[in-house]
Amino acid sequence: MASLQHQISGLDAEIRDAEENVKKWQDLRDTLVNQRRGLVQQLDQNRIARSAGGSSRKDGIDYNAANFEWTHELKTRMRKVFGIDNFRLCQQGVCNANMDGRDIVCVMPTGGGKSLTYQLPALLTSGCTLVISPLISLIHDQIMHLQEAGVEAVMLTGSVSKEETKRIYARLTSPYGISDGRPSREIKLLYITPEKFAKSKTFQSMLTNVAGAGKLARVVIDEAHCVSQLGHDFRPDYKKLSLLRQLYPSVPILALSATCPPKVLEDLLKTLKLRPVVDSQCAPAEGTVYFTAPLYRKNLHYSIRPKPSSAQAVIKAMAEYILEHHPNESGIIYCLAKKDAATVAQELYETSGGKIRTGVYHADVADSDKENLHKRWRKGEIQVVCATIAFGLGIDKGDVRFVLHHSMSKSLEGFYQESGRAGRDGKDSDCVLYYRAQDAARLSGMVCGDVEGQPKLYDMLRFAHDLKQCRKIQFANYFSISSHVSLSSWATEGEGALTRCGHCDNCARDPQTVEEKDVTLEAWQILRIAEAIKKGGGLETLNKLVDLVRGAGGASFEAKTGGRKRIRGKCKVPEKTGLDLEEIAGGKVGLSKEDTERLLVELLMSHYLIEEFKPTAYSTNVYVSPGPKAISLTRWTRDEVEHRTQRPLRCHFLKKTSRKSKVNTSVTQTVPSNTASRNGKKKTNRITSSDEEEVPSEQDVSSSDVIIHDDDEEDNWAFSYRKTTPPAKKARRNEPSTSAAARKPLNPHDNIIEILSD
Numbered sequence: 001m002a003s004l005q006h007q008i009s010g011l012d013a014e015i016r017d018a019e020e021n022v023k024k025w026q027d028l029r030d031t032l033v034n035q036r037r038g039l040v041q042q043l044d045q046n047r048i049a050r051s052a053g054g055s056s057r058k059d060g061i062d063y064n065a066a067n068f069e070w071t072h073e074l075k076t077r078m079r080k081v082f083g084i085d086n087f088r089l090c091q092q093g094v095c096n097a098n099m100d101g102r103d104i105v106c107v108m109p110t111g112g113g114k115s116l117t118y119q120l121p122a123l124l125t126s127g128c129t130l131v132i133s134p135l136i137s138l139i140h141d142q143i144m145h146l147q148e149a150g151v152e153a154v155m156l157t158g159s160v161s162k163e164e165t166k167r168i169y170a171r172l173t174s175p176y177g178i179s180d181g182r183p184s185r186e187i188k189l190l191y192i193t194p195e196k197f198a199k200s201k202t203f204q205s206m207l208t209n210v211a212g213a214g215k216l217a218r219v220v221i222d223e224a225h226c227v228s229q230l231g232h233d234f235r236p237d238y239k240k241l242s243l244l245r246q247l248y249p250s251v252p253i254l255a256l257s258a259t260c261p262p263k264v265l266e267d268l269l270k271t272l273k274l275r276p277v278v279d280s281q282c283a284p285a286e287g288t289v290y291f292t293a294p295l296y297r298k299n300l301h302y303s304i305r306p307k308p309s310s311a312q313a314v315i316k317a318m319a320e321y322i323l324e325h326h327p328n329e330s331g332i333i334y335c336l337a338k339k340d341a342a343t344v345a346q347e348l349y350e351t352s353g354g355k356i357r358t359g360v361y362h363a364d365v366a367d368s369d370k371e372n373l374h375k376r377w378r379k380g381e382i383q384v385v386c387a388t389i390a391f392g393l394g395i396d397k398g399d400v401r402f403v404l405h406h407s408m409s410k411s412l413e414g415f416y417q418e419s420g421r422a423g424r425d426g427k428d429s430d431c432v433l434y435y436r437a438q439d440a441a442r443l444s445g446m447v448c449g450d451v452e453g454q455p456k457l458y459d460m461l462r463f464a465h466d467l468k469q470c471r472k473i474q475f476a477n478y479f480s481i482s483s484h485v486s487l488s489s490w491a492t493e494g495e496g497a498l499t500r501c502g503h504c505d506n507c508a509r510d511p512q513t514v515e516e517k518d519v520t521l522e523a524w525q526i527l528r529i530a531e532a533i534k535k536g537g538g539l540e541t542l543n544k545l546v547d548l549v550r551g552a553g554g555a556s557f558e559a560k561t562g563g564r565k566r567i568r569g570k571c572k573v574p575e576k577t578g579l580d581l582e583e584i585a586g587g588k589v590g591l592s593k594e595d596t597e598r599l600l601v602e603l604l605m606s607h608y609l610i611e612e613f614k615p616t617a618y619s620t621n622v623y624v625s626p627g628p629k630a631i632s633l634t635r636w637t638r639d640e641v642e643h644r645t646q647r648p649l650r651c652h653f654l655k656k657t658s659r660k661s662k663v664n665t666s667v668t669q670t671v672p673s674n675t676a677s678r679n680g681k682k683k684t685n686r687i688t689s690s691d692e693e694e695v696p697s698e699q700d701v702s703s704s705d706v707i708i709h710d711d712d713e714e715d716n717w718a719f720s721y722r723k724t725t726p727p728a729k730k731a732r733r734n735e736p737s738t739s740a741a742a743r744k745p746l747n748p749h750d751n752i753i754e755i756l757s758d
């Protein structure tokens with residue numbers, strides 16, 4: 001009993017002691033918090049005082065102003081070292097916030113000029129700026145540029161020898177920039193990959209020394225959206241960058257990205273342990289200064305071209321296009337798969353008689369070959385890189401004059417990013433997508449396992465199918481909904497976000513070349529046939545269904561669930577079931593093959609048809625069957641359909657000008673006028689096609705589509721763009737640009753299948 005009492009008294013004494021200590025620590029905490037508050041206020045005052053004149057405001061700092069104490073020096077160095085005369089987009093603001101030691105998030109479009117926002121301040125501040133960049137090729141590129149400009153930039157990647165690494169460590173950590181007993185210039189920029197930071201403890205502790213000595217000026221994270229698992233480019237090694245704030249708490253962080261939807265931004269701030277964002281125009285002393293630049297790039301000319309059905313004809317079309325519009329200019333061709341990239345590269349070279357020198361880039365290409373390819377491409381020894389999407393993230397080649405898509409991207413985000421690798425120097429460049437509805441099926445099989453794979457693909461398809469709406473407005477509407485990007489991001493000086501660009505294919509297109517057809521009967525026929533196949537235990541691919549409804553290939557289908565018969569006692573083949581098209585659908589569908597394909601895809605997008613996926617050992621087969629809305633049409637008789645007892649379905653098609661081409665027949669196509677020549681004359685592109693199918697001629701180029709060269713054209717980011725003339729454009733310009741139609745987001749019925757509702 002006595003011993004228990006004794007123990008309790010002992011604990012009471014310890015508790016009192018602990019409470020006293022808690023109080024002491026609490027007091028210390030309060031003092032520190034007050035001290036910190038005082039310093040923050042002082043910092044605020046200092047910052048405001050330093051931002052002379054109009055840049056300071058009572059409630060914060062306007063980092064976009066041009067009257068900071070370093071403004072003159074920034075501009076002078078920019079001209080001298082980088083040969084750049086003027087800042088563009090939000091570059092100046094980011095440089096200012098950088099100079100002021102702020103944490104920053106900067107979202108600027110691909111090619112916007114993000115590198116300058118840290119390279120320039122790095123030259124003006126003492127110490128070293130650490131740049132974390134995802135691609136070795138990009139790092140090589142940047143180092144090469146910087147060294148050419150006389151900037152002390154180095155990298156620490158796998159290809160750097162142990163001796164060189166040691167030397168770099170010594171240079172970074174020695175107090176007077178001495179290496180090997182000799183004085184050396186201070187390293188201004190150090191590039192590493194996220195892997196290096198995540199995996200090398202030696203590197204982390206070396207950096208702790210550098211930071212401790214006050215010589216780590218800043219950490220820059222390129223492609224910072226890769227930090228977030230919520231984005232589409234998540235990289236596990238980026239996750240480790242959360243250690244940066246922990247290990248080097250006083251070193252400012254600059255996160256750069258070309259794409260950062262709000263949920264990704266939120267996640268990024270949390271992971272990197274950055275404070276909430278503050279407005280760059282009236283920034284208080286604390287918080288992460290947030291910059292965003294307009295996403296719209298006027299110098300990119302978007303167009304979608306019909307893709308011939310034979311692989312050879314596609315290559316021919318591309319070769320013709322490149323030789324005609326971009327001879328000797330650099331470009332990229334994006335392909336869906338590694339094999340496609342290799343084939344396109346080989347065949348493009350051969351088809352052009354060796355005139356188009358091509359290279360291949362995809363994930364399986366050896367690092368040394370990738371590096372070599374990149375070097376040769378930069379030098380112009382290789383004109384066109386045929387690649388998968390593995391190529392491009394951060395590639396620094398400003399003069400890419402064209403990006404062709406051999407196949408559609410899996411999402412509009414992907415397409416925007418990939419095509420955005422054109423024209424990063426701000427000069428006119430073309431972004432051309434070769435589209436054929438057949439590609440939809442292949443892509444569907446590829447995205448079927450992805451979260452949101454199918455809706456994203458359908459958005460891409462809607463974009464590709466749209467023959468009327470300006471591409472800029474489509475992008476603006478799409479990104480404002482999918483990524484909550486403010487519509488104002490698509491505005492330029494003098495032009496609203498929802499004003500037509502005037503130079504994409506849809507703006508340049510003569511409206512007479514687009515035909516709106518009532519396709520109710522054809523849709524009814526397709527759905528009736530699809531239902532009959534389903535009833536008979538069959539399942540057909542999109543391509544096969546196109547043939548079936550057009551009466552091609554014997555109008556029979558295989559019952560997947562039905563019996564199989566032996567042939568000569570050897571192999572089993574599925575039994576075929578004949579389709580009586582006359583009885584089922586009152587005959588075959590009377591549309592051309594392309595138009596039928598197009599209609600089928602539109603029926604898919606509007607849920608009259610649905611896709612069914614069957615995995616095989618190597619891939620996923622995609623089949624098409626009647627969807628939930630099919631019954632709303634198939635319940636009518638043909639007579640009722642023809643006599644309009646239901647709402648009509650409408651679809652837009654390109655009018656054909658050339659008729660059926662025979663095998664190996666040359667077909668002359670005219671191309672959209674937005675591919676105007678540099679001398680301002682309209683061009684007519686001759687595309688030789690050996691396509692068996694009816695080759696959809698590009699829209700006629702009417703006189704109204706002539707593109708004129710803008711004499712005042714500047715090589716300026718904001719002003720370099722081709723102008724279309726002309727009545728057609730004027731007519732469109734007169735349209736109320738902010739009409740309800742223009743503001744409408746992409747939806748299943750926009751310009752695709754219009755259901756005229758009451």
Ligand SMILES: Nc1ncnc2c1ncn2[C@@H]1O[C@H](COP(=O)(O)OP(=O)(O)OP(=O)(O)O)[C@@H](O)[C@H]1O
Binds near residue numbers: 397
């Ligand atoms: N103010 C400017 N005026 C003219 N050219 C510029 C300016 N700023 C940058 N550039 C040029 O623009 C090109 C693209 O710049 P940069 O590589 O920094 O783009 P980026 O935003 O990093 O693109 P990405 O997201 O693709 O990496 C470079 O050739 C660069 O020299």
